[in-house]
Amino acid sequence: xxxxxxxxxxxxxxxxxxxxxxxxxxxxxxxxxxxxxxxxxxxxxxxxxxxxxxxxxxxxxxxxxxxxxxxxxxxxxxxxxxxxxxxxxxxxxxxxxxxxxxxxxxxxxxxxxxxxxxxxxxxxxxxxxxxxxxxxxxxxxxxxxxxxxxxxxxxxxxxxxxxxxxxxxxxxxxxxxxxxxxxxxxxxxxxxxxxxxxxxxxxxxxxxxxxxxxxxxxxxxxxxxxxxxxxxxxxxxxxxxxxxxxxxxxxxxxxxxxxxxxxxxxxxxxxxxxxxxxxxxxxxxxxxxxxxxxxxxxxxxxxxxxxxxxxxxxxxxxxxxxxxxxxxxxxxxxxxxxxxxxxxxxxxxxxxxxxxxxxxxxxxxxxxxxxxxxxxxxxxxxxxxxxxxxxxxxxxxxxxxxxxxxxxxxxxxxxxxxxxxxxxxxxxxxxxxxxxxxxxxxxxxxxxxxxxxxxxxxxxxxxxxxxx
Numbered sequence: 001x002x003x004x005x006x007x008x009x010x011x012x013x014x015x016x017x018x019x020x021x022x023x024x025x026x027x028x029x030x031x032x033x034x035x036x037x038x039x040x041x042x043x044x045x046x047x048x049x050x051x052x053x054x055x056x057x058x059x060x061x062x063x064x065x066x067x068x069x070x071x072x073x074x075x076x077x078x079x080x081x082x083x084x085x086x087x088x089x090x091x092x093x094x095x096x097x098x099x100x101x102x103x104x105x106x107x108x109x110x111x112x113x114x115x116x117x118x119x120x121x122x123x124x125x126x127x128x129x130x131x132x133x134x135x136x137x138x139x140x141x142x143x144x145x146x147x148x149x150x151x152x153x154x155x156x157x158x159x160x161x162x163x164x165x166x167x168x169x170x171x172x173x174x175x176x177x178x179x180x181x182x183x184x185x186x187x188x189x190x191x192x193x194x195x196x197x198x199x200x201x202x203x204x205x206x207x208x209x210x211x212x213x214x215x216x217x218x219x220x221x222x223x224x225x226x227x228x229x230x231x232x233x234x235x236x237x238x239x240x241x242x243x244x245x246x247x248x249x250x251x252x253x254x255x256x257x258x259x260x261x262x263x264x265x266x267x268x269x270x271x272x273x274x275x276x277x278x279x280x281x282x283x284x285x286x287x288x289x290x291x292x293x294x295x296x297x298x299x300x301x302x303x304x305x306x307x308x309x310x311x312x313x314x315x316x317x318x319x320x321x322x323x324x325x326x327x328x329x330x331x332x333x334x335x336x337x338x339x340x341x342x343x344x345x346x347x348x349x350x351x352x353x354x355x356x357x358x359x360x361x362x363x364x365x366x367x368x369x370x371x372x373x374x375x376x377x378x379x380x381x382x383x384x385x386x387x388x389x390x391x392x393x394x395x396x397x398x399x400x401x402x403x404x405x406x407x408x409x410x411x412x413x414x415x416x417x418x419x420x421x422x423x424x425x426x427x428x429x430x431x432x433x434x435x436x437x438x439x440x441x442x443x444x445x446x447x448x449x450x451x452x453x454x455x456x457x458x459x460x461x462x463x464x465x466x467x468x
Contacts, residue, residue: 191264
């Protein structure tokens with residue numbers, strides 16, 4: 001009995017049109033990254049497990065895909081089990097020493113330390129590769145998906161945050177997606193934990209409130225109580241999480257609430273600076289036309305005190321971007337990390353970055369039908385022939401046209417003309433060159449416009465002028 005073809009849940013195949021759409025996303029993002037001087041790197045799909053573990057919090061560690069060691073690892077495991085007590089960590093190292101990367105940021109930090117003598121700081125890199133998470137598949141959430149990361153490391157300057165916001169603005173303007181960028185600062189969250197008397201519970205607090213839009217305030221409060229926060233601390237948290245008004249109003253109110261917290265005040269100062277620098281460049285460029293056409297406008301930015309970003313390595317400004325016209329989780333996220341490289345022996349090197357979720361962006365563009373109409377047309381011209389002699393002639397003409405830069409196919413056999421024309425229609429090929437005896441005698445081709453039906457006898461040079 002034949003095996004039923006299938007793929008693992010949370011993964012996908014991509015058809016030619018899907019790949020054309022994905023490449024449109026990747027090319028758009030790459031082109032914006034290049035405007036700001038970022039250079040591309042790649043890292044292996046798998047990292048040593050010790051590189052990955054402990055960097056994403058307890059929940060993140062559970063979602064790591066671990067890779068079994070090759071060869072006979074059962075024998076040493078049995079021998080260890082038969083002897084003295086075997087710790088979980090030691091048993092795991094016998095069975096698995098590697099894991100699929102969970103994100104691109106931790107491998108980037110490892111890369112920076114490992115290649116510190118080869119790179120120039122501040123180091124501005126981008127990376128577009130797949131990552132893997134053992135999550136429950138659902139709409140917009142996959143086990144294998146691509147991230148498009150852009151980071152700068154080796155500087156504390158908040159100009160880096162401003163440039164990342166500009167990149168977000170430009171990418172989504174080019175893609176035609178209306179978005180809102182949510183911003184917060186982990187120092188503000190630390191200050192909040194401090195003023196409600198729970199500084200040691202900062203991770204529990206951030207993990208819980210980061211789920212607010214998914215599980216609601218009642219469930220967040222329940223989780224906080226279950227984590228050991230006293231009821232009065234949870235109560236003190238409520239008015240902070242429900243601050244309303246403009247970004248300036250929220251920051252002014254926060255200054256009053258966090259007046260006794262130095263770390264909280266530092267976070268407020270950083271956000272004020274970022275917003276001031278960004279808004280200043282928006283005002284100065286308000287009437288400047290962009291290179292892609294149209295006039296630039298400011299990005300919708302919202303100070304969101306419930307934004308926490310569950311990853312433990314963030315230390316300053318944090319970002320999430322959500323599409324305004326589609327019900328979807330964040331499609332871009334990131335933040336400042338002050339000592340991620342310290343884990344690998346290179347302390348006190350600050351960085352900041354964001355990650356564009358290509359798969360979620362794909363879903364948003366699909367739902368809103370925002371892809372360019374010509375993405376389906378990859379081949380410009382198809383040669384259709386009546387016989388073997390004509391087929392050989394078509395091959396020679398196709399070579400000359402390709403040398404001129406045209407994308408050309410030759411139908412591989414002289415089938416019925418209806419079949420060859422149907423192939424061109426199915427692939428959205430705009431022109432067909434029909435080759436018969438008369439065309440060969442004239443050393444030309446009959447060029448048919450598949451949209452209008454118009455036909456004309458043309459030379460190779462005339463064909464290049466028409467299609468170029």
